[in-house]
Amino acid sequence: MKSFRPGDTNAVVAAGMGTAVAVVLSMLGLYMPIFSTVIFLLIPLPIAYIGLTHGTRWSVIVTAGTLILDSVFFGVFSGAFVCAIFACLGTVLGWCYRRRVRPAVTLFAGAAAVLCAFALQILFGVFVLGVDTSLLDGSFFESIRQSTEELLPQFYSGETLAAAQESMNVTYELLRKSVLFIAVTVCVIYSWAAMVLSGYIFGRLGLKDIPSLPPLSRWQLPMWSVYAYLVFIGIGLVYTEDNWITTVNYNLQLVCNFMFWLQGIAFAWWLPVRYPVFRTLRWFLAAGSLFLPFMQQVVVVMGLFDMLFHYREKRNYQ
Numbered sequence: 320m321k322s323f324r325p326g327d328t329n330a331v332v333a334a335g336m337g338t339a340v341a342v343v344l345s346m347l348g349l350y351m352p353i354f355s356t357v358i359f360l361l362i363p364l365p366i367a368y369i370g371l372t373h374g375t376r377w378s379v380i381v382t383a384g385t386l387i388l389d390s391v392f393f394g395v396f397s398g399a400f401v402c403a404i405f406a407c408l409g410t411v412l413g414w415c416y417r418r419r420v421r422p423a424v425t426l427f428a429g430a431a432a433v434l435c436a437f438a439l440q441i442l443f444g445v446f447v448l449g450v451d452t453s454l455l456d457g458s459f460f461e462s463i464r465q466s467t468e469e470l471l472p473q474f475y476s477g478e479t480l481a482a483a484q485e486s487m488n489v490t491y492e493l494l495r496k497s498v499l500f501i502a503v504t505v506c507v508i509y510s511w512a513a514m515v516l517s518g519y520i521f522g523r524l525g526l527k528d529i530p531s532l533p534p535l536s537r538w539q540l541p542m543w544s545v546y547a548y549l550v551f552i553g554i555g556l557v558y559t560e561d562n563w564i565t566t567v568n569y570n571l572q573l574v575c576n577f578m579f580w581l582q583g584i585a586f587a588w589w590l591p592v593r594y595p596v597f598r599t600l601r602w603f604l605a606a607g608s609l610f611l612p613f614m615q616q617v618v619v620v621m622g623l624f625d626m627l628f629h630y631r632e633k634r635n636y637q
Contacts, residue, residue, distance in 0.1 A: 330373040337365040338384040341406060345389050363409030363513045364520060370413020371526065378413045382406040403436035408513055415530070422514070422532045429510030434503065496566055500573040536592070537636055538585035540578045542626060548575035576619060580608065583622030589631050 341362050348358040366385075370378030385406050411432040415425040511532070518531040532538075551572045558564045587604050590597035607614035625631055 330369075330377050333369055333373055334377045334381050334384070337369045337378075337381045338388070340365040341381065341385040341409075342388045342392070345385065345393070349393055359405050360509070360512050360516060362405035363412055364517050366406055366409030367413040367416065367513075367517050368521065368524075368526075370410060371416045371521070371529075375410065375414045375417065378410045382410050403440045404433055404509075405513075407432050407436040408509060412510075412513060412517060416517075419530055422530045425530060426507065426510050426514060426532065429513060430503070430506040433506040433509050437502070437506070496569050497573060499567070500570040500577075503570075503574065504577060534588075535585055536589040537631075538581065539632065540582045540585075540622070540626060544575050544578045545623070545626060548572060548579075551575065579619045579622040579626070580615065581622065582626050583618035583620070584608075586621045586625040586631065587618065589636060592637060593634075 344358055344362045344365075348355040348362070351358065362385075366378050366381050369381050386403075408429050411429050412425065414420075415428055420428070514532065518529050521529050551568050554568045555565065555572070558568065584605055587597065587601040590601060604614065604618065608618040609615075
C-alpha cells in the first residue's frame, strides 16, 4: 500500500475544499430549482480542477466524499443523482485535461461518463431502492398523454379537438421513439457546457493551455455521418415493423440529423466572415431552427452543403 507523503498535504487540503464546494453547489442546486440547471453545471468544475492539478485519484476521492455527504444531507437518491451525473463528469474531464486528450475525445468521454452514471443511477434506484420503473417501460409517457387528452376538451371542440388529439398522438409517438436520442444529446450538451465553463474559469485561475474545442465557426463534423445516414435510411426501408431495430435505427437517423444541424450552425457562424450581414441574422436562424421545422431543414441543408463541398475548408475558413 502506498504510504502517505508529506507532499500530499496540499492535495488533501485541496480535496477537502473541492468536496466542500461540490456539496455547497449540490445544496444550492437542490434548494434553488430556478437556477439548478446552471448551478449543477458548476459541480464538475472543482472536481475537474483537483484532477487536473493533483491527479485522478484525488478527484475520485472528492467524488466519493461528495456522494457520501450528499447522501447524508439530502438522501441517497438525490445525492446519487448529483454525484453520479455531475461529479463523475468532473472526474473524467480532470483526467482528460491532465493527459492532454484531444478536445473532441474529451467531449464524448464526458458525455459517455454522464450516460453511464445516469444508467447506473437508474439501476441502483430500481434494484436497491425499489423505484418505480414506469419511466423505463413507457407507461410514464402514456400517463402524460392520457392527462393531456383529458385537458384538450377544455380548449378545443369538434374538428379542432380531433386535429389537436391527432397532433398530440403523433408528438407523443415521436417522443417515445426518441428517448434514446434525447438522452444521448443531453449528455453531450452537459459535457460541452462543462468544458466551456471549465475552460473559462480555469483560465481566470491562471491555468493555461486547457484543451478546448475550436470556435464554433471552425467546427467540422465527420463526412462519414452522411454515408451512415444513407445506410440507416436503407435499413428503415427494409425493417418496417415497430420493434427495437426500427427504434434504434430511428434514433441513429436523428443523431445524423443533429450532426448535420450542428454543421449548419457552424456554417452560419462562419458566414459573417464573408457576408457581414449574417452577424445578426445567424442568431435568428439558430433560434428559429430550434422551434420551426422549416428553418431547421434550412440549417440542415446548409450543413450538408458545407459537409459535401467543404466550402469553408476550401477557403481556409476565411
